[in-house]
Amino acid sequence: MPELPEVETLRRQLEAAVRGRTIADVWIDPGTDRLVQGMPVRAFVDGLRGRRLEAFERRGKFLIIRLDRDLTWLAHRRMSGNFILANGGDADQAFLRARFTLDDGRELRWVDLRKFGTMWLTDEPETVLAGLGPEPLDGAFTVDGLRASLARRAAPVKAVLLDQAVVAGLGNLYADEALHYARIHPKRPAKSLSKAEVARLRDGISRALEQGLANLGSSIGAAPGKEMSLRDHVNLDGEPGSNQEHIVAYGREGEPCLTCGTPIERIKLAQRSAHFCPKCQRLPRASAGRTGRRA
DNA sequence: AGAGTAGCCTGTAAGC
DNA sequence: TGCTTACAGGCTACTC
Numbered sequence: 001m002p003e004l005p006e007v008e009t010l011r012r013q014l015e016a017a018v019r020g021r022t023i024a025d026v027w028i029d030p031g032t033d034r035l036v037q038g039m040p041v042r043a044f045v046d047g048l049r050g051r052r053l054e055a056f057e058r059r060g061k062f063l064i065i066r067l068d069r070d071l072t073w074l075a076h077r078r079m080s081g082n083f084i085l086a087n088g089g090d091a092d093q094a095f096l097r098a099r100f101t102l103d104d105g106r107e108l109r110w111v112d113l114r115k116f117g118t119m120w121l122t123d124e125p126e127t128v129l130a131g132l133g134p135e136p137l138d139g140a141f142t143v144d145g146l147r148a149s150l151a152r153r154a155a156p157v158k159a160v161l162l163d164q165a166v167v168a169g170l171g172n173l174y175a176d177e178a179l180h181y182a183r184i185h186p187k188r189p190a191k192s193l194s195k196a197e198v199a200r201l202r203d204g205i206s207r208a209l210e211q212g213l214a215n216l217g218s219s220i221g222a223a224p225g226k227e228m229s230l231r232d233h234v235n236l237d238g239e240p241g242s243n244q245e246h247i248v249a250y251g252r253e254g255e256p257c258l259t260c261g262t263p264i265e266r267i268k269l270a271q272r273s274a275h276f277c278p279k280c281q282r283l284p285r286a287s288a289g290r291t292g293r294r295a
Numbered sequence: 296a297g298a299g300t301a302g303c304c305t306g307t308a309a310g311c
Numbered sequence: 312t313g314c315t316t317a318c319a320g321g322c323t324a325c326t327c
Contacts (some may be wrong), residue, residue, distance in 0.1 A: 001320065034303080061321080078321050079304080095305090114304045116321070155298060162321085172320065220319095231321095272308065272320060 001220075002077035004136065004169030005243065006074060006233045007061050007236075010083060013236035014065075015056040017085055022052045025101040032097040035110070037118050038128075047121045048073065048100070060132045060168030064125060073126040075110075077233075081117030082111045084154030084238045132168040136205050141167065149199045150190040157193065158186035159270035170205065173218055173250040176275045177208035180249035185283040186267070186274040192284075217241030220251060249275040 002010075026045045028035060036044040041223030049183050051073075055066040063083075065073040075081070086093070088105050097117070098110035110117065133149070134141045149166045150157065161175040162164055170178070179186050184197055193201065212218055219233045219240030234240055248258050253266040257277035266275050 003321095076321085079319080112304095113306070114320085116304065118322095153297080159298085164322085270298095273318095 001079055001171055001173060002217075002233050003061060003171035003174050003212070004058075004083065004209055005174070005215075006217035006241070007063055007169075008058050008213060009217045009241065010077075010234060011056045011058045011063055014053075014063075014083065017236060018053055018108065019056065019105075019179045020053065021106075022050065022103040023048050023100055024103045025049060025099075027099040027101075031113050032112070034115065035097060035112075035117060035119055037120050038122065044119070044121050047071065056116060059129050061171070062132075063128060065127075072119040073127055074122070074128050076118045076141055077112075078114070078116035078118065080114045081110065081112040082234050083236060084111055084234065085236045086238075093238040099175055104149075112143070128214040131165050133163075133165045134167060136167050136169055136209055141202065141205075143195070143199045143202050147193075147195060147204050150193055150198060153190040154287055155190060156180075156187045156269055157184060157190045158274050160190040161205075162270060163270075167205065169209070172272050173220075173247070174205070174208045174212060177211075177248060180204070180276060180281060181207050183280050185281045186269055186276050187283055188234060211246055212241075214245045215241055215243035215246060218243040218247065218250075220244055249277070251275065 026048050028041050028045060051067040051069065051071060053065055054068060057064040057066065061076060063075040063077070065075070067073055086107055086109055088101060088107050093109055093111060095111050095113045096109055097112045097115060100108040102108065122128065134145060148168070149159060153160045156174055158179060161170050161178065162172065176186070178201065182197065182200040184193065184201060216235055217233050249264060252264040252275060254263050256262065257264055257280060258275065260279050262277055262279040264275055265278050266273050
């Protein structure tokens with residue numbers, strides 16, 4: 001699923017491939033009625049047509065495309081949104097929800113099986129991005145800052161890591177990976193973490209995200225020899241990333257922990273799966289019950 | 296205000 | 312074989 005590494009990989013590829021091009025035409029599938037946010041579809045289409053793609057940025061899981069006339073085009077891939085660059089007029093594309101034809105005849109295709117993806121066209125992008133926490137690969141993402149955020153929360157640390165106000169860009173996959181690297185049980189109350197544990201968590205987050213970036217993202221459905229299903233992340237060329245080959249926790253239920261060999265367990269937490277090694281990521285007795293820590 | 300959860304969506308897989 | 316149900320999950324809206 002698209003999290004920070006998948007969105008950042010896409011950003012880099014878009015910048016290299018289409019920066020400076022102009023949008024010649026736009027088509028939105030009428031059945032994808034949640035795609036355009038904050039304005040009528042007609043206004044979105046009219047507003048984008050003729051705009052130049054000047055810069056590609058990212059904030060959390062948001063892709064930010066700066067246009068001329070001080071306009072900003074934002075896209076959020078949510079579960080299954082993919083941008084694929086194609087030559088115009090190719091054979092039909094499964095799950096095609098929108099098409100952005102460029103002035104050189106190529107087209108950016110928005111392909112989104114689940115139709116959860118969203119886009120905005122605005123001169124006030126900060127409104128859309130309001131409430132996002134620090135960028136985890138920035139120097140501004142410090143141990144002290146993370147510690148202060150976690151100290152206010154009694155909820156399981158895994159659930160808190162998914163809160164984009166605490167740190168921007170983590171999703172279910174990289175949160176599991178980060179907690180495994182940090183050797184912290186996903187159910188630990190966020191406020192119960194020691195300073196040393198928060199430091200390990202911060203490093204684990206960086207490590208998981210950097211590794212995802214180095215491998216052009218994780219594409220869980222991409223088994224060797226199998227046709228790419230478009231159920232999850234593909235890159236601008238339609239090809240999967242390779243980080244699924246380097247994952248230590250997510251989706252590895254029953255498989256041996258790469259550190260100690262203990263089978264990875266899966267539990268339901270915050271309405272989604274959490275994967276962890278019961279030996280490397282122990283739950284202290286004080287955390288097993290309520291919020292722990294008796295003063 | 297923090298925490299928990301239904302719902303959005305659709306294809307795949309498991310169960311009967 | 313064919314139908315039904317559960318599941319995957321980012322995020323918002325809602326309740327307690």
